[in-house]
Amino acid sequence: MAKKSKNTFYITTPIYYVNDVPHIGHAYTTIIADAISRYKKLLGKDVFFLTGTDEHGQKVEKAAQEKGLKPIELADQVVVRFQELWKALNIDYDFFIRTTQPIHEENIQKIFKKLKDKGDIYKGIYEGWYCDSTEHFLDEDVPLEEGGFKICPECGTKAFIVSEECYFFKLSAYQKPLLDFYAQKPTFVRPRSRMNEVVSFVKQGLKDISITRTTVEWGVPVPDDPKHTIYVWFDALHNYVTGIGYDWDRPHFEKFWPADVHLIGKDILRFHAIFWPAFLMASGFPLPQTVFGHGWWLKDEAKMSKSKGNVLDPHLILETFGPDPLRYFLLREIPIGLDGNFSHEGFIHRVNSDLANDLGNLVQRTLTMVHSYFGGKIEEMDKEEKADKALREEFENSKEKIIRFYEDYALNRALEEIWFFISTVNKYLADNEPWKLARDESQKKRLGRILYQAAAALRVISYLLFPVIPVSSEKIWDFLGEEKSIEDESLSELKFKNLKLGQAMKEPKPLFPRVALKDFLKEEETRQAPPKKEEKMDMITFDEFKRMDLRVGEILTAEKVEGTDKLVKMEVDIGTEKRAMVAGVADVYSPEELAGKKVIVIVNLKPAVIRGIESRGMLLAAEIEGKAIIPFFDKDVPAGAKVR
RNA sequence: GGCGGUGUAGCUCAGGCGGUUAGAGCAUGCGGCUCAUAUCCGCAGUGUCGGGGGUUCGAAUCCCUCCACCGCCA
Numbered sequence: 082m083a084k085k086s087k088n089t090f091y092i093t094t095p096i097y098y099v100n101d102v103p104h105i106g107h108a109y110t111t112i113i114a115d116a117i118s119r120y121k122k123l124l125g126k127d128v129f130f131l132t133g134t135d136e137h138g139q140k141v142e143k144a145a146q147e148k149g150l151k152p153i154e155l156a157d158q159v160v161v162r163f164q165e166l167w168k169a170l171n172i173d174y175d176f177f178i179r180t181t182q183p184i185h186e187e188n189i190q191k192i193f194k195k196l197k198d199k200g201d202i203y204k205g206i207y208e209g210w211y212c213d214s215t216e217h218f219l220d221e222d223v224p225l226e227e228g229g230f231k232i233c234p235e236c237g238t239k240a241f242i243v244s245e246e247c248y249f250f251k252l253s254a255y256q257k258p259l260l261d262f263y264a265q266k267p268t269f270v271r272p273r274s275r276m277n278e279v280v281s282f283v284k285q286g287l288k289d290i291s292i293t294r295t296t297v298e299w300g301v302p303v304p305d306d307p308k309h310t311i312y313v314w315f316d317a318l319h320n321y322v323t324g325i326g327y328d329w330d331r332p333h334f335e336k337f338w339p340a341d342v343h344l345i346g347k348d349i350l351r352f353h354a355i356f357w358p359a360f361l362m363a364s365g366f367p368l369p370q371t372v373f374g375h376g377w378w379l380k381d382e383a384k385m386s387k388s389k390g391n392v393l394d395p396h397l398i399l400e401t402f403g404p405d406p407l408r409y410f411l412l413r414e415i416p417i418g419l420d421g422n423f424s425h426e427g428f429i430h431r432v433n434s435d436l437a438n439d440l441g442n443l444v445q446r447t448l449t450m451v452h453s454y455f456g457g458k459i460e461e462m463d464k465e466e467k468a469d470k471a472l473r474e475e476f477e478n479s480k481e482k483i484i485r486f487y488e489d490y491a492l493n494r495a496l497e498e499i500w501f502f503i504s505t506v507n508k509y510l511a512d513n514e515p516w517k518l519a520r521d522e523s524q525k526k527r528l529g530r531i532l533y534q535a536a537a538a539l540r541v542i543s544y545l546l547f548p549v550i551p552v553s554s555e556k557i558w559d560f561l562g563e564e565k566s567i568e569d570e571s572l573s574e575l576k577f578k579n580l581k582l583g584q585a586m587k588e589p590k591p592l593f594p595r596v597a598l599k600d601f602l603k604e605e606e607t608r609q610a611p612p613k614k615e616e617k618m619d620m621i622t623f624d625e626f627k628r629m630d631l632r633v634g635e636i637l638t639a640e641k642v643e644g645t646d647k648l649v650k651m652e653v654d655i656g657t658e659k660r661a662m663v664a665g666v667a668d669v670y671s672p673e674e675l676a677g678k679k680v681i682v683i684v685n686l687k688p689a690v691i692r693g694i695e696s697r698g699m700l701l702a703a704e705i706e707g708k709a710i711i712p713f714f715d716k717d718v719p720a721g722a723k724v725r
Numbered sequence: 726g727g728c729g730g731u732g733u734a735g736c737u738c739a740g741g742c743g744g745u746u747a748g749a750g751c752a753u754g755c756g757g758c759u760c761a762u763a764u765c766c767g768c769a770g771u772g773u774c775g776g777g778g779g780u781u782c783g784a785a786u787c788c789c790u791c792c793a794c795c796g797c798c799a
Contacts, residue, residue, distance in 0.1 A: 252799095277729055278797045284728095285798070351799075414737090420795095422737095434751075438764060446761035453760080497750080504765095511766040516759070591762050 656721010
């Protein structure tokens with residue numbers, strides 16, 4: 082294979098599964114990829130950025146059936162949703178691959194055949210408990226339920242025994258090569274902590290994996306044996322090679338392969354860090370440089386999931402703010418490897434404070450002064466003085482750091498550094514007080530220098546921000562009177578003095594409007610009259626259940642909490658101690674009625690202060706139209722007895 | 726259960742191969758400016774650096790132990 086030229090850069094996102102519409106998590110991965118890709122382009126690299134959709138498999142088959150559609154019809158619909166979102170977010174990808182495209186399907190078959198001929202894929206029998214919903218065989222140590230079946234620990238639905246003839250990939254043969262590879266290239270998996278997990282997983286031993294199904298029709302058929310369908314993961318992972326031309330545009334493929342970064346969510350690390358390099362080794366392809374597993378955005382500290390109904394839809398934010406504030410927030414708030422908590426409060430706060438106050442206001446004040454003191458054109462200025470030079474050197478310093486952070490994919494650190502510099506420029510203006518110099522005509526040239534420095538700073542700031550907030554950055558350049566686009570200037574050439582003297586600057590308009598949190602929340606409310614779905618809870622394991630300490634509690638005393646309708650304060654004997662608890666049951670039970678009763682109490686619930694009273698435990702009750710109905714025991718039980 | 730990680734200001738986190746008064750941003754309080762999107766600048770705090778023990782002249786930093794939380798274990 083031809084050697085890859087050093088000046089190319091190939092980055093991918095996962096291909097997204099089309100059984101669901103896009104949400105903030107998809108947006109996050111894709112925004113990271115876009116920012117890195119734009120950064121590399123500024124360096125003058127020949128960048129290829131691939132994204133797309135994974136359209137085969139049982140879940141899509143099922144989701145389509147529920148809607149009365151053919152799988153491909155569902156895929157066609159959902160693909161549009163993704164593409165529209167990428168457009169709204171200003172994602173500048175080079176190719177959008179769909180696994181249903183012939184160039185993909187044909188080449189998957191070709192690769193499959195190649196590995197089969199080589200002996201890395203062989204036919205065998207697989208038997209095991211299979212979950213339709215998550216499309217995988219359960220671990221062998223999942224316990225048998227009483228009815229003699231197994232429950233999928235991931236989704237909670239019933240699994241079935243499936244015994245099928247299928248094709249296996251000889252993963253076991255790659256244990257040693259993989260370990261050697263990891264040892265030789267410790268940066269293959271990032272963040273580093275995840276590399277440890279991968280290595281220890283592989284060290285435990287690898288079994289061959291089944292890579293076909295006979296139970297699924299919606300997929301790529303095995304060549305010469307079409308009752309077998311290639312399993313989605315084998316199908317999907319290879320998009321990274323088919324998407325750049327394997328085997329339909331060889332020169333293009335050879336130009337960009339191997340990938341520099343596969344950006345993924347941490348949940349699919351195993352597939353990318355173990356299976357994928359093994360497949361590639363089998364095919365004889367060079368291995369990618371890095372698999373970067375990013376964290377998840379949580380909503381109010383909880384993982385977003387369809388079943389919780391707390392999936393965050395980015396559309397309202399996009400309509401209110403445009404793409405840049407969301408891009409900025411997601412990349413600034415957390416390091417790529419960690420989880421983050423998404424709240425509208427946090428979002429509005431950061432956008433107001435960083436974008437509107439620090440950056441937006443700096444643009445506004447600088448250009449307003451250029452206009453009111455110079456009519457938009459600084460024609461003349463003094464030589465650079467000490468303070469001016471300090472500002473310029475500060476920039477040169479920061480620029481180096483910022484580049485280092487970008488190179489390391491530490492986008493949050495790069496942004497942090499840029500904001501240090503923004504703050505320095507604000508300080509520079511405060512120290513040099515151009516508004517005072519403006520009152521003295523003899524200081525005109527000095528004033529010119531100061532505003533020139535500030536404008537030059539804005540020019541380089543917006544340049545460095547371009548990967549993250551491309552629209553706003555271009556706007557700032559336009560305000561400054563730049564005629565070329567940011568992308569026409571190479572990062573290595575970026576300097577203060579590139580701002581031409583005498584350039585006609587425009588009158589600025591606020592770049593990032595401040596939005597009050599309460600207005601935004603109100604808007605959100607009116608926007609989504611949420612159809613109140615029945616509360617569906619996730620399955621929990623017995624271990625999780627065991628964490629709740631439920632016991633019989635004897636209510637010793639009970640009295641109404643002054644000034645409330647529903648609250649009762651009780652002293653409850655839980656066997657080992659007596660505790661104060663507060664419960665909202667007074668509308669159904671009188672305190673007299675409660676005293677002496679035995680109830681079920683969760684005793685290790687975090688204490689809560691209710692009406693100034695610390696409630697150390699909660700009694701269990703059925704909630705019927707807002708009223709609490711307490712279960713009592715029909716035989717005598719001692720206080721403190723464990724309930725389970 | 727096994728392996729790995731985390732616990733530092735009200736909040737989010739940085740530092741951490743031992744060494745001056747432990748840092749940043751946000752939030753809070755006070756002061757300044759008025760060019761600017763009620764923005765910007767300055768000052769001020771507050772912390773037994775998870776608990777306990779040890780090594781050392783000296784520990785947030787190294788060791789032991791306990792507690793809590795998190796990740797991975799097809």
